[in-house]
Amino acid sequence: MMNYMQIIYSLIMGAFIGGLAGYIGSLMVTKRMALVGGAFGHLTLPGVALALVYGFDVSLGALLFLSIGIVSIWLLEQKTKLPMEALTAVVMPSSLAVAFLFIPEDKKAQALIGDISQISLTAAAITGVLCLITFFSLKKIFSELIFTSISEDLAKVQGIDVGKNNFIFLACIAITVALGVRVVGSLLTAALVAITASASRNLSKNLFQYSYGGMILGSLASILGILVFMFTSIPAGPSIIITSTLIFLASLIFKRH
Amino acid sequence: MNWLSYKRLGLAATKGFLEELGMPRLVLQVKNLSVTRNGDEILKDLTFEVREGEVLVILGPNGAGKTTLLRALLGLLPYQGEISWSTKDISYLPPQELLQRRDIPLSIEEFFKIKQVSSETILKMFKSVGLDSSLLERRFGALSTGQFQRMIIAWALVDDPAVLLFDEPTSGIDVGGQETLYSLLHKFWKDRNLTILLVTHDLNIVWEHANTVLCLNKKKLCSGTPKEVLTPEHLEELYGTGIKLYTHNHE
Numbered sequence: 001m002m003n004y005m006q007i008i009y010s011l012i013m014g015a016f017i018g019g020l021a022g023y024i025g026s027l028m029v030t031k032r033m034a035l036v037g038g039a040f041g042h043l044t045l046p047g048v049a050l051a052l053v054y055g056f057d058v059s060l061g062a063l064l065f066l067s068i069g070i071v072s073i074w075l076l077e078q079k080t081k082l083p084m085e086a087l088t089a090v091v092m093p094s095s096l097a098v099a100f101l102f103i104p105e106d107k108k109a110q111a112l113i114g115d116i117s118q119i120s121l122t123a124a125a126i127t128g129v130l131c132l133i134t135f136f137s138l139k140k141i142f143s144e145l146i147f148t149s150i151s152e153d154l155a156k157v158q159g160i161d162v163g164k165n166n167f168i169f170l171a172c173i174a175i176t177v178a179l180g181v182r183v184v185g186s187l188l189t190a191a192l193v194a195i196t197a198s199a200s201r202n203l204s205k206n207l208f209q210y211s212y213g214g215m216i217l218g219s220l221a222s223i224l225g226i227l228v229f230m231f232t233s234i235p236a237g238p239s240i241i242i243t244s245t246l247i248f249l250a251s252l253i254f255k256r257h
Numbered sequence: 258m259n260w261l262s263y264k265r266l267g268l269a270a271t272k273g274f275l276e277e278l279g280m281p282r283l284v285l286q287v288k289n290l291s292v293t294r295n296g297d298e299i300l301k302d303l304t305f306e307v308r309e310g311e312v313l314v315i316l317g318p319n320g321a322g323k324t325t326l327l328r329a330l331l332g333l334l335p336y337q338g339e340i341s342w343s344t345k346d347i348s349y350l351p352p353q354e355l356l357q358r359r360d361i362p363l364s365i366e367e368f369f370k371i372k373q374v375s376s377e378t379i380l381k382m383f384k385s386v387g388l389d390s391s392l393l394e395r396r397f398g399a400l401s402t403g404q405f406q407r408m409i410i411a412w413a414l415v416d417d418p419a420v421l422l423f424d425e426p427t428s429g430i431d432v433g434g435q436e437t438l439y440s441l442l443h444k445f446w447k448d449r450n451l452t453i454l455l456v457t458h459d460l461n462i463v464w465e466h467a468n469t470v471l472c473l474n475k476k477k478l479c480s481g482t483p484k485e486v487l488t489p490e491h492l493e494e495l496y497g498t499g500i501k502l503y504t505h506n507h508e
Contacts, residue, residue, distance in 0.1 A: 026362070030361065030362055143363075144371070146363055147368070147371050150357050150358075150361055150368075150397070151355060151357065153331070153349070153351050153355075154349065154356075156331075156333055157333070157347070157348075157349045158371065158372070201362060204362065205364065205394065206364035206366075206396065207362050207367050208367070210362040
């Protein structure tokens with residue numbers, strides 16, 4: 001059973017990660033990259049498994065293997081000229097399969113659907129700071145990224161550094177996913193970034209409402225999901241995702257366009 | 258001084274002299290421009306210049322390299338040769354069908370704010386293209402085709418550029434819409450001494466609005482005033498057989 005302080009820490013952590021995921025998710029949905037969240041999540045699994053076996057931080061292991069996965073896909077693309085999507089389909093399941101070679105039986109559920117019952121103050125604080133840094137980095141280039149999806153040529157003529165922005169965006173997705181796997185596990189990260197952002201899309205009229213709506217709904221879903229987890233036997237990861245889905249369904253009733 | 262220096266000095270003096278005589282200053286100079294992609298030559302050895310206030314229409318069949326030329330002029334493509342602009346205030350409108358309109362969560366106001374202009378300037382511009390300010394709150398994809406055209410012209414000109422590069426939309430615009438588009442552009446050209454480089458398929462536009470025409474089919478085939486260029490021979494060379502010539506006599 002979680003003690004009182006751990007409940008507070010997990011709620012804080014959930015609110016930060018859910019908020020960041022909803023915010024970056026609004027961009028990913030617009031740029032049709034929602035499933036990238038899922039692919040990245042799967043790439044983290046060997047790192048998560050290693051972290052659980054050797055007792056170091058799950059997000060650290062996730063970020064390490066995510067970076068290896070992304071670089072491998074990029075290198076293979078340079079070498080083979082195969083489409084990025086096909087290479088992701090090669091690397092992603094391979095990474096999942098390798099993880100299952102050494103992941104202990106009793107840690108499988110935690111790796112796949114997350115666990116936030118053992119959160120320390122340090123972990124919560126570091127997560128909060130990382131979420132804030134990621135948020136502000138994104139906020140700075142947010143409207144430029146949306147503008148670039150209207151026309152890349154137009155963006156370049158406006159003096160926007162499209163390549164640099166895309167790199168920052170990708171790094172922010174990687175950090176969000178690495179933080180997210182702790183809460184919802186490797187399997188559910190696509191849902192974390194996509195569902196509340198899509199709900200916000202249904203309710204918003206402009207970019208401001210959409211992105212901050214995604215953030216608020218993301219935090220709300222995480223907090224409610226963690227509370228449901230505390231009072232029922234449903235694990236936190238699936239509980240957060242189910243809450244998000246319910247919010248999405250509710251948003252359909254109030255759809256503005 | 259050697260002979261070359263005298264020649265340079267003479268040229269510079271002539272240029273300055275021409276400008277003093279009221280000849281508009283050079284805005285763009287293109288020398289021996291070539292663009293190749295995957296070994297294919299898309300533009301070959303193109304040389305031309307554009308002066309302030311000029312409306313240069315780039316005419317040519319599909320695949321002639323018109324859009325490539327505009328993109329090269331904007332530095333969006335690697336090229337060989339020389340492109341020199343005397344201004345940095347350049348605005349660009351790509352073909353509208355290439356703009357992603359659906360599924361963009363941006364409001365029109367947010368779209369204008371990318372250009373870092375004040376709300377007052379935006380409102381003024383909206384008025385001068387005949388759009389209601391209530392549309393500023395609309396989502397980017399929620400304007401009708403006609404409203405979108407006016408809005409995009411307003412957007413291109415809101416920060417008062419010296420040059421506009423306009424790649425005409427080839428689909429989704431009816432005759433009335435096209436009329437609006439060009440009468441708006443004409444109005445801003447007159448009011449602001451705008452220099453316009455325009456890619457079009459429509460010979461009527463050339464007759465009505467162009468000072469200079471550049472016929473392009475990978476290389477420069479002809480250039481000059483519409484009257485000089487739009488001859489049956491040139492058009493046949495440009496488009497192949499089967500083009501009927503319709504001369505407009507405004508005088």
